[in-house]
Amino acid sequence: MSDVTVKQLAGVLGITADKLMEQLESAGIPATSEDEAISNESKVKLLEFLRGSHGKDKKNLSPRKKVVLKRKSKEVLRVSSSGPGVSKTKNINIEVKKKKVAVGPSQTEMAEIEKERLEAQRALDDRKLQLEAEEQAKRDAEEKIKSLEQAGKQKEAEQKAKEEQERLALEAEQEEIRKQEEAQQNLVDEQAKLEQAKAESVNKEEAKKKRHEDLVNQQVQKAIAERANRKKKEQTQSQPAAPAAGKGKANEAGNKGNNTRYGRKQLHVQAGHQRFDRKARKHVAPSNAEHGFQLPAAPVVKTVAIPENITVSDLAKELSIKAADIIKVLMKMGMMVTINQPLDQDTAMLVVEELGHIAEEAVEQTKADILKEESVSSIDEENAETRPPVVTVMGHVDHGKTSLLDYIRKTKVTDKEAGGITQHIGAYHVETEKGVISFIDTPGHAAFTAMRARGAQVTDIVILVVAANDSVMPQTKEGIAHAKAAGVPLIVAVNKVDLQDANVDKVKQDLAAHEVVPEDWGGEVQFIEVSALTGQGVDALLDAISLQAEVMELKAVKDSDASGIVVESSLDKGRGPVATVLVKSGTLKKGDMILCGEQFGRIRSLIDENGNEIAAAGPSIPAVVLGLSGVPIAGDEFLVVKNKKHAREAAQEHRERERETRLKRKQAAKLENLMSQMGKEAKLEVNLLVKADVQGSVEALRESLESISNDDVNVNVISSGVGGITNADAQLAAASSAIIIGFNVRADKAAREFIKESDLDLHYFSIIYEAIDQVKRSVTGILGTEIKEEIIGNADVRDVFRSSKFGTIAGCLVSDGVVRKDNPIRVLRDNVVIFEGELESLRRHKDDVKEVKSGTECGIGVKQYNDVQPGDQIECYERIEVQRTLD
Ligand SMILES: Nc1nc2c(ncn2[C@@H]2O[C@H](COP(=O)(O)OP(=O)(O)OP(=O)(O)O)[C@@H](O)[C@H]2O)c(=O)[nH]1
Numbered sequence: 001m002s003d004v005t006v007k008q009l010a011g012v013l014g015i016t017a018d019k020l021m022e023q024l025e026s027a028g029i030p031a032t033s034e035d036e037a038i039s040n041e042s043k044v045k046l047l048e049f050l051r052g053s054h055g056k057d058k059k060n061l062s063p064r065k066k067v068v069l070k071r072k073s074k075e076v077l078r079v080s081s082s083g084p085g086v087s088k089t090k091n092i093n094i095e096v097k098k099k100k101v102a103v104g105p106s107q108t109e110m111a112e113i114e115k116e117r118l119e120a121q122r123a124l125d126d127r128k129l130q131l132e133a134e135e136q137a138k139r140d141a142e143e144k145i146k147s148l149e150q151a152g153k154q155k156e157a158e159q160k161a162k163e164e165q166e167r168l169a170l171e172a173e174q175e176e177i178r179k180q181e182e183a184q185q186n187l188v189d190e191q192a193k194l195e196q197a198k199a200e201s202v203n204k205e206e207a208k209k210k211r212h213e214d215l216v217n218q219q220v221q222k223a224i225a226e227r228a229n230r231k232k233k234e235q236t237q238s239q240p241a242a243p244a245a246g247k248g249k250a251n252e253a254g255n256k257g258n259n260t261r262y263g264r265k266q267l268h269v270q271a272g273h274q275r276f277d278r279k280a281r282k283h284v285a286p287s288n289a290e291h292g293f294q295l296p297a298a299p300v301v302k303t304v305a306i307p308e309n310i311t312v313s314d315l316a317k318e319l320s321i322k323a324a325d326i327i328k329v330l331m332k333m334g335m336m337v338t339i340n341q342p343l344d345q346d347t348a349m350l351v352v353e354e355l356g357h358i359a360e361e362a363v364e365q366t367k368a369d370i371l372k373e374e375s376v377s378s379i380d381e382e383n384a385e386t387r388p389p390v391v392t393v394m395g396h397v398d399h400g401k402t403s404l405l406d407y408i409r410k411t412k413v414t415d416k417e418a419g420g421i422t423q424h425i426g427a428y429h430v431e432t433e434k435g436v437i438s439f440i441d442t443p444g445h446a447a448f449t450a451m452r453a454r455g456a457q458v459t460d461i462v463i464l465v466v467a468a469n470d471s472v473m474p475q476t477k478e479g480i481a482h483a484k485a486a487g488v489p490l491i492v493a494v495n496k497v498d499l500q501d502a503n504v505d506k507v508k509q510d511l512a513a514h515e516v517v518p519e520d521w522g523g524e525v526q527f528i529e530v531s532a533l534t535g536q537g538v539d540a541l542l543d544a545i546s547l548q549a550e551v552m553e554l555k556a557v558k559d560s561d562a563s564g565i566v567v568e569s570s571l572d573k574g575r576g577p578v579a580t581v582l583v584k585s586g587t588l589k590k591g592d593m594i595l596c597g598e599q600f601g602r603i604r605s606l607i608d609e610n611g612n613e614i615a616a617a618g619p620s621i622p623a624v625v626l627g628l629s630g631v632p633i634a635g636d637e638f639l640v641v642k643n644k645k646h647a648r649e650a651a652q653e654h655r656e657r658e659r660e661t662r663l664k665r666k667q668a669a670k671l672e673n674l675m676s677q678m679g680k681e682a683k684l685e686v687n688l689l690v691k692a693d694v695q696g697s698v699e700a701l702r703e704s705l706e707s708i709s710n711d712d713v714n715v716n717v718i719s720s721g722v723g724g725i726t727n728a729d730a731q732l733a734a735a736s737s738a739i740i741i742g743f744n745v746r747a748d749k750a751a752r753e754f755i756k757e758s759d760l761d762l763h764y765f766s767i768i769y770e771a772i773d774q775v776k777r778s779v780t781g782i783l784g785t786e787i788k789e790e791i792i793g794n795a796d797v798r799d800v801f802r803s804s805k806f807g808t809i810a811g812c813l814v815s816d817g818v819v820r821k822d823n824p825i826r827v828l829r830d831n832v833v834i835f836e837g838e839l840e841s842l843r844r845h846k847d848d849v850k851e852v853k854s855g856t857e858c859g860i861g862v863k864q865y866n867d868v869q870p871g872d873q874i875e876c877y878e879r880i881e882v883q884r885t886l887d
Pocket residue numbers: 395396397398399400401402403404443444495496497498499530531532533534
């Protein structure tokens with residue numbers, strides 16, 4: 001066996017070289033290095049030492065077996081084999097080709113070696129395991145390092161991406177700012193250009209003006225010079241000896257400045273300077289030329305009358321400014337108009353006031369107004385004579401108005417011609433010892449109201465009839481109110497004094513409570529006790545009227561073209577349109593051409609209250625007129641006109657205006673159309689006229705209906721009373737745009753016709769509750785709907801991200817309700833609204849969503865707003881239409 005090195009042996013044994021070195025040293029075998037060779041003897045020695053150290057002595061060691069191997073030899077081996085019932089011997093030939101003797105380890109040595117091998121194997125396995133573990137640890141560490149590196153890289157990438165995003169956002173923002181600045185600059189430039197252009201045009205204008213003024217100055221100078229030359233020539237020709245005096249005067253004039261001989265200052269010539277040097281006979285340049293035009297020291301404030309419609313250009317002309325200035329003002333008011341666009345009166349007045357001028361409503365003159373003015377201007381007021389008073393009778397129902405008028409007419413109207421029959425023509429006049437008195441023969445408030453509603457005032461004195469047994473009643477109060485409103489003096493006729501229960505004092509007392517104080521109580525009102533039944537006190541009443549008229553000094557011009565009022569009118573089958581007129585001024589003659597509201601015509605026939613043809617009717621005298629083109633309306637003014645064409649035109653114009661007025665009134669009086677008033681007036685006014693069967697119902701209805709009023713609507717019962725709905729009621733309703741409520745009462749025929757014609761709103765009821773309910777419902781309907789806001793959700797802004805693609809995105813948490821993409825929003829900071837608008841985007845994770853509910857996170861982009869900050873709140877709301885109610 002050849003020698004092996006310590007290291008090789010250690011490798012075979014499966015231990016370290018160091019360990020083997022130690023063992024060799026312990027066995028007394030010298031070995032200095034791993035590479036030193038170890039002989040077989042040393043190996044045996046070492047083995048023995050190791051055995052000794054492991055407690056095995058040499059005796060137990062069996063001698064070594066020798067194995068001899070022959071190169072080639074033959075042997076026969078006899079082998080006996082036995083089987084069931086068989087016993088056999090078999091020869092086996094064995095051939096050995098070479099023989100070599102080798103000494104192998106003994107069994108114990110083998111066991112030892114095996115054991116050592118096993119130990120070495122175990123140590124090797126342990127080592128292997130250790131190495132594997134170490135390897136694994138190393139791999140793990142490397143992986144960890146790798147993953148750490150990867151994580152680091154990712155973070156770095158994220159950081160970079162974030163930085164990139166921020167950079168882009170910043171750039172976008174800067175770009176935006178730059179664009180805005182650019183736009184602003186452009187705007188400023190444009191404005192500057194405009195200013196410059198304006199200044200240039202002003203300069204041009206001024207230069208032009210100056211050139212013009214200079215030209216005018218030169219021409220004036222020239223003219224003055226020429227005139228002076230001419231004068232001088234004339235003077236030298238006519239007065240050759242008095243040049244000194246002329247010179248002196250001229251000097252004087254020069255010293256006085258440039259005043260004209262009438263003391264006026266010469267235009268364009270500055271005081272103290274004379275443009276023309278007479279001596280030198282040449283023009284002298286003024287040292288300080290004063291122009292004819294000077295800027296006004298203070299702004300000129302104009303007062304402009306504005307008609308119902310005016311175009312922008314016309315308004316500009318009125319104000320002597322450019323139409324563009326008016327357009328500018330209107331633009332500021334939010335109106336885009338063109339130069340030829342008509343503006344309504346209110347807008348035009350606003351514009352005028354905005355421009356610092358004073359606006360007045362233009363009183364539109366109708367053709368009739370012009371004709372009237374012409375007629376009035378021809379009247380010489382100095383020739384005015386005393387005229388009879390015109391009296392109207394008023395009072396509560398059944399207090400005796402008709403009876404009193406009938407009594408006076410029957411007893412006092414004088415029938416001058418035999419066979420004449422007193423006719424009811426709506427008015428009559430009586431001749432008393434103290435003078436003539438004209439009565440409007442339609443008692444009650446109807447005629448009076450109708451006439452007043454048309455702006456006509458014909459009554460001079462009101463007779464208030466109060467039944468002595470009934471005293472002051474609702475219509476008595478109304479009569480007082482009417483008379484007071486019209487400024488007409490009252491005379492109280494305390495009627496029915498013939499009755500047992502007549503109580504004149506109570507009447508006086510009750511009337512005094514309404515500021516109608518009798519003369520004998522220190523007041524100013526004459527109280528006359530009368531009986532329409534017996535005629536008692538009627539003369540005293542007529543005397544009182546005459547006295548009152550005298551006090552009033554009623555006068556009118558008699559000798560002029562007539563004008564007056566239509567008191568009554570009708571269509572007669574045989575005679576055509578019939579109108580009772582009352583002349584207010586002048587004298588109405590047969591054959592006159594009259595204009596009467598929308599009717600006109602030549603008077604074919606003039607008739608008095610007795611049915612007699614008359615030639616003329618003077619001031620305060622009623623007469624029936626035939627010959628008109630149609631039936632005029634009671635209350636229409638009439639006027640004598642010279643020209644038929646003018647009369648026709650004026651009538652036509654009146655007809656058109658009436659139609660418009662009727663239409664407006666119709667619109668206004670309709671419950672359903674009252675809606676239009678809402679926008680114009682702060683509060684909706686609903687007027688009602690209530691008529692009922694009994695006083696109790698009247699009171700109950702009035703109270704309940706008026707209590708419907710609230711902040712938005714005012715329900716006024718403008719008139720209420722017991723009894724059917726009369727024509728007077730209907731007229732009052734029309735005049736006041738009132739809705740008529742009939743409770744257990746109906747409208748009479750005349751009222752029905754008027755209501756139909758005027759398209760008034762009439763409602764009948766028989767249950768109070770229903771009446772109130774209906775009015776309430778109607779008014780509620782009129783009130784319409786209103787828009788209310790309801791907050792549907794709130795989102796708290798937690799974080800804000802900026803992205804070049806989506807702009808500013810607020811990372812939010814919906815704290816309550818729901819945030820909807822399509823609903824309007826507000827941004828609140830410290831509970832103060834800082835922005836109002838809508839959402840640009842609503843996202844959940846990366847998806848666009850329609851809505852996000854409470855407790856959910858979302859990303860919100862606010863349209864056109866980038867200043868959302870963490871801590872802000874985004875409030876989402878909706879607008880809902882709600883029916884306005886009276887409650
Ligand atoms: N005893 C008495 N009765 C009178 C007097 N005047 C009128 N009457 C009666 O009172 C009632 C009503 O009279 P009218 O003249 O119709 O009363 P009115 O005020 O015109 O009534 P309306 O037309 O309904 O508004 C009639 O029956 C008359 O006869 C009077 O002086 N004495």
